[in-house]
Amino acid sequence: MDTQQITAYLKDKDIKKIKFAFADIDGVLRGKLINSDKFLDGLKDGYGFCDVVFGWDSSDACYDNVAITGWHSGYPDKYCRIDLSTLRNIPWQNDQTFFLADFIQADGSSVPACPRSLLKRIAADCESMGYHPEFAQEFEWFNFNETPQGLQDKEFTKLQTISTGMFGYSILRPSQHSGFYYDLFNLLGEFGVPLEGLHTETGPGVYEAAIEHDHVLASADKAALFKTAVKEIASKYGIMASFMAKWNADLPGCSGHIHQSLWNKDKTENLFHSASDTNKMSDLHKHYLAGQLHCLPHVLPMYAPTVNSYKRLVEGAWAPTTITWGLDNRTTAIRIINDTAKHTRLETRIPGSDTNPYLAMSAALASGLYGIKHKLELTIPPTVGNGYQNKTNGVLANNLEKAAIDMQQSVIAKELFGDDFVQHFTNTRLWEWRQFSKQVTNWELKRYFEII
Structure with missing residues (x-):
């Protein structure tokens, strides 16, 4: 209008x-x-x-x-x-x-x-190169029978999820909260955030939703609105929804995987697909993938922005720890889906549900375009089997401080996003680390209070 x-x-x-x-x-x-x-x-x-x-x-x-x-x-x-x-x-x-x-x-x-303005600039750069960026983010999150005041009163201890047990893809569990479950699907659709699917994940009270794909900016809008919308709809049922990456050490973390592909401007051809290639991947797709792998250590805080993010990025927890890619391999940092020409895409699996969608998608798209602009060759072979064990190409930083310092000192990050953004963003992440470092945790009390 x-x-x-x-x-x-x-x-x-x-x-x-x-x-x-x-x-x-x-x-x-x-x-x-x-x-x-x-x-x-x-x-x-x-x-x-x-x-x-x-x-x-x-x-x-x-x-x-x-x-x-x-x-x-x-x-x-x-x-x-x-x-x-x-x-x-x-x-x-x-x-x-x-x-x-x-x-x-x-x-x-x-x-x-401004995160949205950053993504608009990168999307415009992509379009100036002749490509339409098609993206989608999916989220996992836990639902609790809690209230904001109740959490404060009980000091975030002994939290009660809306269901018990490990019920991934369960038909039974959602039926026990059918009003909430169907309101999520229906109201989000009416809100302009339509879902492709909604189901339980493995864990007590955890759901996963896949948002319909769209142009990268519209997709980031939908992802950002999704998180707040879920919380508001949940509150109608006395439920609190949490998008923490890892709220409990004994339970799986919550992902925010990003699916992406580049199309021609009128969206009639998926430029990531090649029928003649062994892996059905075009040269453009390979350059894009090479760019993401190359830039990953330089942009990691945009995928993993909180102290808690790195509690999810541990071996064997359905989240990547190595700089790897594979064909339909969920243990690698980047998963390639190539079953049909229409559905050929790249899934960046590092982001958790705690991401800022605008920044995570900016990092993914800018890194991929970097590979295209520099015609980076895909020299890293696909990982077959356990990606956690393939450390040939390096591992991800294991805490926010290291990741933020690496990005702050990175020439590549400044080329992708500009020095002003890099300095501001990384300083906010280092602030976050300092706030955490000053705290005395329950783990420390339990471990040292009596025995030391």
């Missing part, structure tokens, strides 16, 4: 208020509710937002190590702009009108800390 069309739409539907939101560096949606007059007034020049939204962490604690904003700048306003193409209604909130926004400066340049 243009401004004239959206004005007519609001008048026709008698819409008096609009909700909008944008994703911060952690992928947390920040936004507000505004009246229709303010909405229309801001369509040209944007809406002022205190830029502390780029200067604090997921708990609203202000960073002490970022240059883009801080006490030194006085936390002024920056202007976000609503993307009219993201119009949707929220069916579980009386069809409240909703838009997504991002931060684009008056001269058209992006704010370096």
